[in-house]
Amino acid sequence: MASSASLVLVLFLVFAGEMVISLGIQRSNTQNNKGEGTVAPMEEDELLALFEVMSALLEDTEWAQAHPQPCTDTPWPGIECEVSTTDDPPIFHVTKIHIGPDILSPPCKKSAYLSQSLLKLNYLKALSLFNCFVDSSQVTLPNNLFGAFSSLEHLALENNPSLSGEIPTSLGDVGSLRVLSLSQNSLQGSIPSKIGDLVCLEQLDLSYNNLNGSIPKEIGNLKKMTILDLSWNSIEGAIPHSIGQLQLLQKMDLHSNMLVGNIPHDLGNLKRLVLLDLSHNFIEGPIPETLSGMEVLEYLIIDNNPIKGRVPLFIGKLNKLKLLSLSGCELNGPLPNYFFSLKNLTAISLGNNRLSGPVPKVLGKLPNLDQLNISYNNLSGVLELPEYFITKLGKRLDVRGNHELCTSDDDDEPNRKKNSSSYLGIPSCLTMVPRSGNSFAGGPVEDPSEIKPSWYNSNNISSCSSLLKEDVHVILFTLLLNLVWSPVL
Numbered sequence: 001m002a003s004s005a006s007l008v009l010v011l012f013l014v015f016a017g018e019m020v021i022s023l024g025i026q027r028s029n030t031q032n033n034k035g036e037g038t039v040a041p042m043e044e045d046e047l048l049a050l051f052e053v054m055s056a057l058l059e060d061t062e063w064a065q066a067h068p069q070p071c072t073d074t075p076w077p078g079i080e081c082e083v084s085t086t087d088d089p090p091i092f093h094v095t096k097i098h099i100g101p102d103i104l105s106p107p108c109k110k111s112a113y114l115s116q117s118l119l120k121l122n123y124l125k126a127l128s129l130f131n132c133f134v135d136s137s138q139v140t141l142p143n144n145l146f147g148a149f150s151s152l153e154h155l156a157l158e159n160n161p162s163l164s165g166e167i168p169t170s171l172g173d174v175g176s177l178r179v180l181s182l183s184q185n186s187l188q189g190s191i192p193s194k195i196g197d198l199v200c201l202e203q204l205d206l207s208y209n210n211l212n213g214s215i216p217k218e219i220g221n222l223k224k225m226t227i228l229d230l231s232w233n234s235i236e237g238a239i240p241h242s243i244g245q246l247q248l249l250q251k252m253d254l255h256s257n258m259l260v261g262n263i264p265h266d267l268g269n270l271k272r273l274v275l276l277d278l279s280h281n282f283i284e285g286p287i288p289e290t291l292s293g294m295e296v297l298e299y300l301i302i303d304n305n306p307i308k309g310r311v312p313l314f315i316g317k318l319n320k321l322k323l324l325s326l327s328g329c330e331l332n333g334p335l336p337n338y339f340f341s342l343k344n345l346t347a348i349s350l351g352n353n354r355l356s357g358p359v360p361k362v363l364g365k366l367p368n369l370d371q372l373n374i375s376y377n378n379l380s381g382v383l384e385l386p387e388y389f390i391t392k393l394g395k396r397l398d399v400r401g402n403h404e405l406c407t408s409d410d411d412d413e414p415n416r417k418k419n420s421s422s423y424l425g426i427p428s429c430l431t432m433v434p435r436s437g438n439s440f441a442g443g444p445v446e447d448p449s450e451i452k453p454s455w456y457n458s459n460n461i462s463s464c465s466s467l468l469k470e471d472v473h474v475i476l477f478t479l480l481l482n483l484v485w486s487p488v489l
């Protein structure tokens with residue numbers, strides 16, 4: 001506490017540079033105080049507590065003997081100290097403990113555990129243990145591990161398969177926490193609602209655990225949050241409306257859970273959101289049009305949810321969008337034409353829906369599009385995508401499983417076309433014979449020799465009548481684009 005309020009000289013451990021980089025934390029004004037003779041090494045209590053914490057984790061039984069002055073003369077790569085000038089004489093405190101494969105291999109001993117002596121390291125700002133608890137004997141997070149006197153800002157316990165049990169509610173008392181990452185452990189139970197007390201929290205990552213229960217509505221109190229990742233758990237219930245209060249949120253990843261209900265309208269308030277991933281849940285549509293408020297959204301990923309209905313219109317307003325993924329959402333209706341305004345789109349995934357009607361030509365004109373998956377829908381007509389586009393995308397263009405879609409024939413290089421037809425997994429329109437009872441997009445084909453979908457000659461307006469029933473505006477627009485952009489029809 002005192003140290004954070006005061007001017008702090010940071011000891012630079014010569015070889016700790018690697019670790020500083022690995023934690024992604026930059027230190028400025030670092031200097032080596034060793035040998036200046038003005039600072040006492042450490043308080044006895046704090047030093048002993050550090051020895052206990054380390055011996056509970058490390059194999060090395062000689063650690064304390066080998067590092068009697070871990071802040072000065074006998075440093076260790078995973079430990080950082082700072083010297084507090086408010087103490088007289090100035091004194092060193094342990095501010096950071098990190099153990100992971102970058103420091104030791106294996107990082108921790110088989111019977112490693114978290115010593116209660118952590119409570120005595122009141123100046124500790126960062127604790128990170130990666131790949132530490134990997135033995136079959138289960139380790140839990142003690143309820144009284146971090147108290148209200150803690151200065152902990154950064155707690156990262158990641159990739160510890162034997163770390164199980166529940167997230168202790170007492171973590172809600174560590175008001176200084178800015179980063180809480182408990183990713184890739186075996187934590188169970190629900191997310192404590194007391195997490196809503198961590199008002200300084202900027203990043204919460206609980207991904208890859210076995211958490212259940214619902215997302216506590218108190219999460220809406222965490223107004224400083226920029227990253228929220230609860231993916232790969234078994235979290236149930238609906239997304240709380242209060243998440244819409246997290247105005248600074250940039251990343252919200254809730255994928256692969258068991259979330260139900262609708263997407264709250266309030267999410268449209270998240271004006272800084274860059275990534276929204278709700279995929280692989282049981283969320284139902286419609287997707288609210290208010291989401292157009294996510295003005296800087298680049299990644300919209302909602303696949304594999306029972307959304308139903310049309311591809312939402314508001315997506316055409318998200319002009320920073322790079323990735324749109326709505327596959328497996330039971331969507332119907334036409335493929336929208338607004339993609340022309342989404343110049344930054346690099347990937348579109350709309351496979352495994354019930355989309356019908358033509359494939360808009362505009363898709364082939366998106367300058368950055370590098371992945372297009374519209375497979376397993378009910379799309380029909382001539383696939384009018386430019387050959388260079390088809391070649392550029394290669395396997396990243398997936399149009400399979402659309403039984404009434406065919407590749408065009410009016411090309412100077414029919415052999416190449418045939419190739420792309422078999423390559424794309426859909427027939428060439430030349431060879432496509434309508435099956436009885438089936439129809440092309442333009443309605444029933446009376447004459448078997450007429451193999452082009454009737455809307456193909458799109459200057460014949462009357463032939464669009466059956467499509468007009470589906471969606472007047474969108475189809476009219478397709479027509480317009482066909483007329484404007486097709487040199488020869």
Ligand SMILES: *[C@@H]1O[C@H](CO)[C@@H](O)[C@H](O)[C@H]1NC(C)=O
Pocket residue numbers: 188189190212213
């Ligand atoms: C959550 O999981 C725990 C143990 O894994 C179980 O005891 C509890 O009943 C579950 N809660 C819910 C709401 O499913």
Ligand SMILES: *[C@@H]1O[C@H](CO)[C@@H](O)[C@H](O)[C@H]1NC(C)=O
Pocket residue numbers: 319320343344
């Ligand atoms: C598209 O991306 C480029 C480069 O990332 C960026 O400069 C530009 O502003 C983006 N366009 C839009 C409409 O956001």
Ligand SMILES: *[C@@H]1O[C@H](CO)[C@@H](O)[C@H](O)[C@H]1NC(C)=O
Pocket residue numbers: 327328351352373374375376395396397398
């Ligand atoms: C396209 O999407 C479908 C359905 O979602 C999927 O099965 C397929 O693997 C995807 N194709 C490619 C090339 O990724």
Ligand SMILES: *[C@@H]1O[C@H](CO)[C@@H](O)[C@H](O)[C@H]1NC(C)=O
Pocket residue numbers: 391394416419420423
């Ligand atoms: C057919 O298409 C594939 C993929 O675009 C390409 O690798 C191959 O060379 C083509 N074959 C011929 C004969 O053009």
Ligand SMILES: *[C@@H]1O[C@H](CO)[C@@H](O)[C@H](O)[C@H]1NC(C)=O
Pocket residue numbers: 354356357378380440441
């Ligand atoms: C496919 O679309 C056509 C209209 O284009 C419609 O008549 C047909 O019922 C659709 N099939 C399925 C399986 O949705």
Ligand SMILES: *[C@@H]1O[C@H](CO)[C@@H](O)[C@H](O)[C@H]1NC(C)=O
Pocket residue numbers: 454457460462463
């Ligand atoms: C336009 O379509 C209608 C109905 O399909 C057809 O009877 C007519 O001959 C077509 N006109 C032209 C110019 O192709």
